[in-house]
Amino acid sequence: MPSVLITGATSGFGKAAAQRFAKAGWSLILTGRREERLEALKDELSEQVDVLTLALDVRDSEAVTQAISNLPEKFLPLTCLINNAGLALAPEPAQKVALQDWHTMIDTNITGLVNVTHAAMPLLLKTGEGASILNLGSVAGQWPYPGGHVYGASKAFVQQFSYNLRCDLLGTGIRVTDLAPGMAETEFTLVRTKGNQEASDALYRGTSPLQAEDIAEQLFYLATLPAHININRLEIMPVRQAWSAFAIDRDPT
Ligand SMILES: NC(=O)C1=CN([C@@H]2O[C@H](COP(=O)(O)OP(=O)(O)OC[C@H]3O[C@@H](n4cnc5c(N)ncnc54)[C@H](OP(=O)(O)O)[C@@H]3O)[C@@H](O)[C@H]2O)C=CC1
Numbered sequence: 001m002p003s004v005l006i007t008g009a010t011s012g013f014g015k016a017a018a019q020r021f022a023k024a025g026w027s028l029i030l031t032g033r034r035e036e037r038l039e040a041l042k043d044e045l046s047e048q049v050d051v052l053t054l055a056l057d058v059r060d061s062e063a064v065t066q067a068i069s070n071l072p073e074k075f076l077p078l079t080c081l082i083n084n085a086g087l088a089l090a091p092e093p094a095q096k097v098a099l100q101d102w103h104t105m106i107d108t109n110i111t112g113l114v115n116v117t118h119a120a121m122p123l124l125l126k127t128g129e130g131a132s133i134l135n136l137g138s139v140a141g142q143w144p145y146p147g148g149h150v151y152g153a154s155k156a157f158v159q160q161f162s163y164n165l166r167c168d169l170l171g172t173g174i175r176v177t178d179l180a181p182g183m184a185e186t187e188f189t190l191v192r193t194k195g196n197q198e199a200s201d202a203l204y205r206g207t208s209p210l211q212a213e214d215i216a217e218q219l220f221y222l223a224t225l226p227a228h229i230n231i232n233r234l235e236i237m238p239v240r241q242a243w244s245a246f247a248i249d250r251d252p253t
């Protein structure tokens with residue numbers, strides 16, 4: 001059976017992806033920092049498929065390299081890497097943000113993603129044709145909005161890194177995709193607001209955001225496309241989300 005390595009499998013897209021790939025019989029390598037959630041997911045899915053859990057922080061390059069370069073044989077060949085672990089912090093304007101919040105986003109969304117990709121690449125190269133790297137970007141990587149500051153910039157990195165990887169991996173058979181969702185109801189806003197459940201509920205109330213299962217379905221689709229097809233970027237929004245007009249600063253009347 002093919003195997004998939006999913007970062008950030010303790011919640012949201014990552015957890016839903018684990019459930020989707022398990023349904024199709026893929027072996028799962030699941031990572032995240034919250035060990036008890038990883039173990040609960042393992043309990044849920046290990047009757048269906050082989051599950052390996054790796055409790056780690058993607059920002060810790062040594063831990064990442066150590067864990068991924070020592071995967072048990074049973075979980076090889078590695079067919080798909082889903083770089084999903086990530087977060088937004090500080091929805092307030094840039095001029096009000098604590099510097100540490102910017103660092104946390106850069107360290108997780110950029111350095112973490114790079115750490116995991118670097119560690120997994122030798123395994124994906126061994127797999128060759130049909131292997132995939134699926135990177136969770138965001139509409140925020142393409143479209144600016146107030147409060148997007150470093151989060152949007154980190155997702156722009158994900159897009160360009162994905163495209164550049166495509167160039168270097170040409171001829172290896174490895175596909176690379178920047179999957180860029182819009183508003184999706186997960187724990188994302190709870191994290192962004194540092195635990196404000198009311199603010200999170202308010203954002204999703206009265207509209208129809210994407211659900212984690214919608215993104216899991218796209219991830220499974222991308223990973224199981226015929227081996228000669230590469231989708232470079234897939235942007236997906238809820239029907240009830242769109243762009244808005246330019247904001248203009250005007251003199252008071
Ligand atoms: N929801 C949305 O509207 C959108 C989200 N995205 C992106 O999708 C990805 C998944 O987000 P989503 O499922 O919505 O959010 P969730 O908050 O529900 O899940 C985020 C996951 O990332 C993991 N994670 C965060 N930091 C680290 C870290 N330092 N080391 C390891 N794992 C980490 C968390 O695990 P743990 O805390 O256990 O470590 C968790 O499993 C993110 O990259 C996000 O930016 C993109 C577009 C839209």
Ligand SMILES: O=CCS(=O)(=O)O
Pocket residue numbers: 137138139140181182183184
């Ligand atoms: O990446 C998350 C979606 S949004 O909050 O930037 O619209």
